[in-house]
Amino acid sequence: MIFQLIGWIGAFFFILSYFLLSKGIWKQEEVKYHVFNLLGAVCLMINAMHFSDHANLAVNGVWACIALMALYKCWTSYFRSKS
Numbered sequence: 797m798i799f800q801l802i803g804w805i806g807a808f809f810f811i812l813s814y815f816l817l818s819k820g821i822w823k824q825e826e827v828k829y830h831v832f833n834l835l836g837a838v839c840l841m842i843n844a845m846h847f848s849d850h851a852n853l854a855v856n857g858v859w860a861c862i863a864l865m866a867l868y869k870c871w872t873s874y875f876r877s878k879s
Contacts, residue, residue: 799846806839806856827870834863 813832816822822829837860844853 799843802839803843806836806841806843809833809836809839825870827867830863830866830870834860834867837863 809832813822813829813836817824817829837856840856841853841860844850844856
């Protein structure tokens with residue numbers, strides 16, 4: 797039951813972040829957009845590990861890596877602009 801809830805929370809993070817991006821409320825360059833994508837991917841990875849869903853685990857692992865790379869870019873841009 798808890799792993800299903802974690803999966804639904806992950807789906808919520810993905811859907812909400814994409815909805816807010818599509819509506820123009822969030823921008824692709826914003827940290828919160830990438831954080832929500834990372835949280836969604838991590839939640840869905842936990843769910844996939846529990847249910848041995850290897851394809852879902854692989855896709856969300858890649859999604860998490862993309863989100864981490866985007867966050868790294870956001871943070872380096874932020875610190876570059878401060879110096």
